[in-house]
Amino acid sequence: MTVTRASVSHRRGTRVDFLESLRGPRAPWEEVVSAAQDAALAREVALTSSVTIREVDPVSGRDRQKACDVPGAATLTPDVLAEVRRPVSYHGMRNYIGRMALPSVDREAHAGWFESRNEQETYRDLLLTRPITQMTTQPLRLEWPFASGVRTHVPDALYVTVDGVVTLLDVTRRARLDSAEAHAVFVLAQATATALGWRYELRGELSAQHPQVMTDLSSE
Template sequence: MSGVTARCGELWSDRCGLAGLCTQWAGFDGARGSLALADGWTGRWRAQWRASDASVLCAVRDLASIPTSRCEPVRRFSWRRGQRHRPGLQFMVSTGRHHGFESIAEQRLLLAVDFAGGVSDVLGQPFRLRFATGSGWREHIPDFLAVAAEGGLLIDVRPGERIGDDDRVCFTAAREAALAAGWRYLVVTGWRPHVQTSLDTLSAQRRPLRDPLGLQSELFAAVASGPRSFGDLVAATRLPAVARAHALHLIWHRRLGIDLSTPINDATKVWASPAGAGR
C-alpha cells in the first residue's frame, strides 16, 4: 500500500485475519499426553451432530464429510431468569443471518469472525466430541465451527484466567480432531488492545449502504496519492458528516485500511487497500 510501512505491533485492518485480532491459548503440548492417540484413534473417537432433529454419529476421521449446511446446534441455546451468562443472537453480514451465542465473549467472537470475512456459514455448538484419555472417555462441545472456502475453523472461546485443567484436555482433544479433519483450531482468550472498540465502531456501518451522492468515489480519490487522517479524509468530500458513515463502511469491507491497534478517531491514518483486498 502506497505510503504505508508496517511497524511492530501494528494491525492492518485490510490484511488481518481472526488469529491476528485475538489472543489465544496455546498450551496444547502440555495436555496432549493425557489423550489416547494410539493407532486408529480417529476411528474410535466419535462426533455426534444434529440434523433435521435427528442425531448423526460419525468417526472423527469423517468429520469433514458432514454437510454442515444441514446441521443445527447439538445443544440448544437457553434463556431463563437468573442465569449467569447472557445468550442472544448476532447478525453476520458474511452469512446474511443471525447466529446464536451463549455469552458476551461469544458475541464478540462472532463479530470478529464477521469482520475477518471469508466464511459462508457459522455453526454454534456444532457437535459433541467423544474422545479417549488415559483415564477414560470424555466429551466436549466446541463453541463454533466457521465454514470457509479454504476449510473449517473450529473455535472455543474462554477467558485465559478461566481455563482449568479439564479445559486444557478438552481443548487439546478438539485440536487433534480438527487437525484430523483438515481444519484449523483456535482457543480465543481475548482481544488485542483496541480491537473490540474498533470493531464495534466499524460494525455500525457494515450492512449494505446506498451511495446516491457518490461519496465513496470521493473518498477513494482523496487517498489515491497516499494515506490521510480520517478527519482530513471526510473533510475532503462534499458532505463530511455523511462521508463518515461511508468511510467506516469501506473500512469494514476492507476497501480502505486503518491500524486497528490504536483507537479510531480523526487522527487515524486511512489508506486505500490493495486491489483484491476488499469484499
C-alpha cells in the first residue's frame, strides 16, 4: 500500500521543520560572504559540507533523517527524498503557497510545495519545457562548515531529466541578489551542486516571454 501524505500547510504561524536543529554557533555572515567571493575557498567549503535528508520508503511511506557527506549524497534522487520542511499559512499572509503535482517514477500521487507565485510559475515552466522524470521540493538541507560555525540552506527543488542529469534548483526574486548574504548562499549552493556532480540552476521571476535564468554565480 502506498501512503499519501497530507497536502495541507501548517496553520499555527510557524514553518514546520522536520529535521533536528543543528547545535552550535552560526558562522557570521562576513565569513560566509568572504568564502563565497573566493572560488577556491567556496569549493573547499562545498567539498566538506554535509547534506541532511529525510529518506523515504516509497511503499510504506516511513522516513528517517539521514546525514550524508558529499560522496554519499551524490547518488540521491528526488524519489527517495521526503520534504525537510513545510511552509506555513496564516491569516493576512502576503505570499501564496500551495501544492502541485510533480512527476515521479516510484511514488503515486506525488506532489510538492511552492512558497510563492514565482515558484509556482517556475515549476510549471520547467514541467512544460523540460523532460523531467522525477521532481521534489524542499528536498534537503545543505550544511556548510566554517572556522567559527556553520551555515545552512534548503534549496527549493531537486529534479532529474530523462538523460539522468540531476539539477538542484533555487528560485528567487532578482532584487535579492543585491544582498551580499543571499548572493553568497546561492554561490555556495552552486559550488556544492558541482561537488555533488549535479547541475545548479538559479531562477528569477519569469518575464512575459521566458524565464530569467541566473545560473553562473562564480567569482572566477
